[in-house]
Amino acid sequence: MSDKADVVLIGVPKKLIVDGLSGPFNLHVLPKGGDAETIIGKVGGNVRAAAVTGAPDTMRADVMARFPKLEMVSSFGVGYDNIDVKYAVDHKIVVCNTPEVLNEEVADTALGLLLCTVREFSRAERFLRAGKWVQGQYPLSRATLRDRTVGMIGLGRIGRAIARRLEGFGVPVVYHSRNPQAGVSYKYYGKLVDMARDVDTLIAITPGGPSTKHLINAEVLAALGPRGIVINMSRGTVVDDAALIKALRDKTIHSAGLDVFVNEPEVPKEYMEMDNIVLFPHLGSSSVFTRQKMEQLVVDNLLAWGAGKPLLSPVPETPWPPQKRS
Ligand code: NAP
Ligand code: 8YV
Numbered sequence: 001m002s003d004k005a006d007v008v009l010i011g012v013p014k015k016l017i018v019d020g021l022s023g024p025f026n027l028h029v030l031p032k033g034g035d036a037e038t039i040i041g042k043v044g045g046n047v048r049a050a051a052v053t054g055a056p057d058t059m060r061a062d063v064m065a066r067f068p069k070l071e072m073v074s075s076f077g078v079g080y081d082n083i084d085v086k087y088a089v090d091h092k093i094v095v096c097n098t099p100e101v102l103n104e105e106v107a108d109t110a111l112g113l114l115l116c117t118v119r120e121f122s123r124a125e126r127f128l129r130a131g132k133w134v135q136g137q138y139p140l141s142r143a144t145l146r147d148r149t150v151g152m153i154g155l156g157r158i159g160r161a162i163a164r165r166l167e168g169f170g171v172p173v174v175y176h177s178r179n180p181q182a183g184v185s186y187k188y189y190g191k192l193v194d195m196a197r198d199v200d201t202l203i204a205i206t207p208g209g210p211s212t213k214h215l216i217n218a219e220v221l222a223a224l225g226p227r228g229i230v231i232n233m234s235r236g237t238v239v240d241d242a243a244l245i246k247a248l249r250d251k252t253i254h255s256a257g258l259d260v261f262v263n264e265p266e267v268p269k270e271y272m273e274m275d276n277i278v279l280f281p282h283l284g285s286s287s288v289f290t291r292q293k294m295e296q297l298v299v300d301n302l303l304a305w306g307a308g309k310p311l312l313s314p315v316p317e318t319p320w321p322p323q324k325r326s
Contacts, residue, residue, distance in 0.1 A: 002026055005306060006046040008039075008067065011053030014076070016292055020299030021051060024306055040066050049074065049305060051298055055082035064093065072311075074301040076294055077285075078102060078158075081208035081235060085317045094318040096301035096311055099157060101293035102285040107161035109259065109284045110203060110233045111169075114150075117229055117257035117278045118143045118201075143229065143254055145171055151199035153192060153215060154206035154234065155181045162203060162233075174199060177206070196223035201231070208235025218243040221253050228253035233284055236262035245270045248277060259284055 007025040009017065021027045028043050030036040049072040052059055059073055061084045070093050075083055078099045088095050116122050124138045132138075150166050152159050152175040163173045163186065174187040176195045181188075189195035192215060196202060202224060206212045216230060217240040224230070230253060232239050241262065247253045257278040261267050264282055271277055285291060297313060304311050311320040 005048045006043055007049045007051065007302065008043070008047045009051045009053070010059070010063070011076070014053055014291075014295050016295035017051055017053065017076070017298050020296070021302060024303060025049070045069065048072070049302055051302060052076065052083070053298075055079070059083040059088075061087040064088070064091070072096070072302070072305045074298045074305075076298050079207055079235060080315055081237075085315065089317055092322060094305075094311065094320055094322065095315045096298075096313050097315055098294040098297040099313055101297055102290050103157050103161045105287055105290040106158045106205075106233065106284040107165055109280070109286075110158075110162045110205065110231065111165050113233070113257040113259055113278060113280055114201075114203065114229075114231050115145070117231060117255050118145050118148070122278050123275065143227070145169060148201045148229075149174065149199045150201045150203055151176060151189070151195040152186070153177075153202055153204040153238075155184065155186070156205070158233070159203075159205045160184070162205060193220055193223050196220045196228075200224065200227040201229045203231040204234040204238050206234045206238060208237050212238045214238070214240040214243075216240060216244065218247070221247040224253055226251060226254060230256040232256070232258045232260055234260060236260045236264060241268055241271075245274075248274055 004026045007021055007027050009027060009029045013029045018029065028039055030039055044066045045068060047067040048069050050070060052073060052075045054076040059082065064070055064084065064087055072094050073083060073088065074096045076098060078097050080095060080097045083095055085095060119141045127133065127138050149172045152163055152173060155163065155175040155177055166173050174189060174195060176189045176192045204216060212234065215238050221228065221243055244256060248256060255276040259280040260282055267279060271279060285294065301312050314320040
């Protein structure tokens, strides 16, 4: 019998992760569909750790319960709303994510989405490719970054990288989060609706999950007003889609740019049919360069765990080493 720990890989079998885990562990790659059940039936009782390669592949409580000896989950992505962290805490399972290594890439994407939305770059390219330029100039964009103030919703690791870029663009920044953030001089708003009233552009970069569900709702959109532009880099759940669709139709706000969706890769057909919205297929971190760093961090957390060394990036709810409960 091998003394290597049994580790299961749930989700797309990314090359660096498979290569990095195959030697040190007994790696079981769960295929989508029927065979997964056979593998879980055979090895589920021995599995001590899991690599999860990102939403929509989920570590719900009922999935984790299939692995009664589970000690550790190493998840691809900084957001971990696809993992039932309460179950993990209750069962002393440590969860690791991949923070920091993607900050700059996601911030670049946010600025790209903002520029495409404000200056209509994707619509203008569609105009050129449709052969319309020979008939006349693409209309001037009604919006510009030049007279805007951005309200950041979330000013954590990625939010700060976005704010730094905006400063370079000469765009004033203010922010909302549950608590004032240390070490920044941007104006803080404890209430999102108050910030929305004072700015014309919102960029959301908070975690997903219940605490941020529908933060951007009808009241916030009305407060933002007819010059308003909403950029969502967080998770689809942060936006109330029905309210945003109505606000775009009624011109309550000017336009929106979305990188994330509730049921992605499904995108509401109302968005697909609108012209005053830019839609990205969850591109935030999606360069080979950055995705490799994320994959490596998934591996490195598991290697540290296997060697009994301190984990590199446990999530705050499951610190390492585990804290004694009072
Ligand atoms: P982070 O450093 O933990 O920052 C999160 C920020 O959100 C903090 O400022 C936090 O401040 C604020 N926040 C949390 N809950 C909130 C709430 N209920 N209301 C208002 N503000 C809240 O996280 P990060 O590394 O910057 O990543 C942020 C998120 O970006 C991820 O969780 C993920 O969902 C998303 N993301 C998307 C992509 C993409 O491809 N589109 C890529 C990477 C990450 P307080 O705790 O004080 O409220
Ligand atoms: C990933 C992300 O594309 O890190 C995150 O939270 O949203 C993106 O970087 C995603 O997690 C992989 O599915």
